[in-house]
Amino acid sequence: MSNELIELPEGWQWAEFADVTTNYDGTRIPVSSSDRQNRQGDFPYYGASGIIDYVDDYIFEGEYLLIAEDGANLLSRSTPIAFNANGKFWVNNHAHVVQVIKDLVLNSYLRDYINSTDLRFYISGSAQPKLNQKNLNRIPIPLPPLDEQKRIVAKIEELRDRHQRAKQALEAIPELCDRFRQSVLAAAFRGDLTADWREENPDIETAQELVERTTAQLTSGKTTGRAATINIIPGRAALSVGDPQTAVPKNWCRVPLLKIARLESGHTPSRKHPEYWDGDIAWLGIADAREHHGKHIFDTCQHTNEKGLENSAARLLPKHTVCLSRTASVGYVVIMGKPMATSQDFVNWICSDALLPDFLMYALLAENEHLLKFGKGTTHTTIYFPEAKSFHITLPPLEEQKEIIRRIGLFLKAIYKVEQEYKIAQPHLDHLNQSILAKAFRGELVEQDPNDEPASVLLERIRAEREKADNGKKTKGRQAKQLKLEV
16 A cells, blocks of 8 residues: 555645544453453453454443554455444454544444455554554544535445445345246156147147157166165155156156166276376266256366276266266256266266257256255265156157247357346445545545535644644643642
8 A cells, every 4th residue: 555645625724643532442352362351241342353252341431433553354354454343342452443533533434344355555564554643543534524524424334234235135146046947847747848839739749649659769788786665755856766756747747767867976087196187088077067057068177087987986978968967966857969988976867858958957957955855875876777767757748848948948058148238247346434434534525515514624723722732741740740749
């Protein structure tokens, strides 16, 4: 920070911090944490960043301004370094204790100025930053007329309230987007999203006919696990373990996923052989799925080679394979944008012509939270292959699958746009308070009133009163000394 002072509006005056405050640092008394344990009470005990404890006594009473004297927060500014302390309280030696001169400056005006301005020029030390009293006292303060300070403070509070409401509304957007996304997916797999489309397209091949026509396409792949009897999950869901036998929209059917998709496992080539991890075959891991959740993935963090595949149970899976993370972090879903291998943390489906990969991915996304209920384990939830083999899916006709994918895509694109706008708006809103304060202390937040008593007049009056008081103290001191000598 430069110590050059900007030109102030008419009626304003630069003053030093010491000109507008009275310092009470000499009255502070630190109390060790062990002593405070024996002195627990109702009075706040303040440190550099606010209240740190409560004790059974107080050393200050009234309205004060506390300012951090030391600590990393002087530079990081993660919390305010100036804050009000009212009533009865105790302060240790890590916070300056001052009172404003009430006829000259408002407590909240000075507090907000200190919190908004760059004080690095006045802070010493790097390992342990410190704002000593000498440097604090020489900080320049832009001083408006007292009535204008009141207008500034009122405007700041008004804008701060509006900012807080806007911030709360903005912070609700991610959750609202997630809820809307799940609502869209739920509506899609209830058939609600394409109800009008079905009315306009009544004479299409049904899902049941589609399944019967394409079942012969599937060939046995390398799968893991054994078939199992799974408890039925009630409700008309996109995906379930077992067939809940609930009503489905016209021309749809409930079908075992294995009837229309081949299940494949993954594997990890040995880490003891670095030569297995030097190649151009993309190898899908949990980190990749987390980053590309709900999307097509075209590259991965790690790559293996033919030798790695040959010497392990891993195999190259075709483009459009749908991959679901089943352990460690359950529920991440991606579609391979090119042939890849995966770790054993995934169950993978190669879809027949009866099932579009994007439709399966959206079905898995629709039941993302529900997938955890399919898993087992206490420390780490895992979806084992018997459960995966028992998955049933609510299947529409092929043409309706395409329409569902198209409509979901439009909604997700709109949600994505809102989320991007949120990411852009959030840092702007975070800086809004600072912008408001910067304008306030340049004299640009409220209009000036030429009838206000100039700050220079106030300042001179206060200085004169202080000099008179100081002279009175000196006179009394000399008189007392003279009497003592005479005695």
